[in-house]
Amino acid sequence: MxxxxxxxxxxxxxxxxxxxxxxxxxxxxxxxxxxSQPLLDELTAKMREKFGLEPEELPxxxxxxxxxxxxxxxxxxxxxCRDRDDDEVLATALAGKAGIILTGDxxxxxxxxxxxxxxxxPRQFVEWMDQxx
Numbered sequence: 001m002x003x004x005x006x007x008x009x010x011x012x013x014x015x016x017x018x019x020x021x022x023x024x025x026x027x028x029x030x031x032x033x034x035x036s037q038p039l040l041d042e043l044t045a046k047m048r049e050k051f052g053l054e055p056e057e058l059p060x061x062x063x064x065x066x067x068x069x070x071x072x073x074x075x076x077x078x079x080x081c082r083d084r085d086d087d088e089v090l091a092t093a094l095a096g097k098a099g100i101i102l103t104g105d106x107x108x109x110x111x112x113x114x115x116x117x118x119x120x121x122p123r124q125f126v127e128w129m130d131q132x133x
Contacts, residue, residue: 002033002096002099003032005028005103007039007043009023010043012104014058031100034068035070042085071095081107086105089103089108100128
């Protein structure tokens, strides 16, 4: 299954132990990860701004970037979310033919689905993966 992981889940997995770290280390390697340069740029900016960290200081981030398929999404024909960054996540998922968007963003989670793409919280993602076994 192709998965787009929103920045907030990756940040949570990089900076703290818990569900998101477990997802990044143990669950995501079983999925095909799809991202875009704007999403990677947002992730890098957040790590610098919030934690003063550079990508090369984070081995998990480097591994994520090396193993994800980076695509060039087209902008959505019309805005879907209040936040343009959320529309970038949706556009990336569409262009990458993802089946799931993994996010903690409430605006995205409210959609539940976008053009056939499931939008799941980290907990929902773990439950979904457990059902696939």
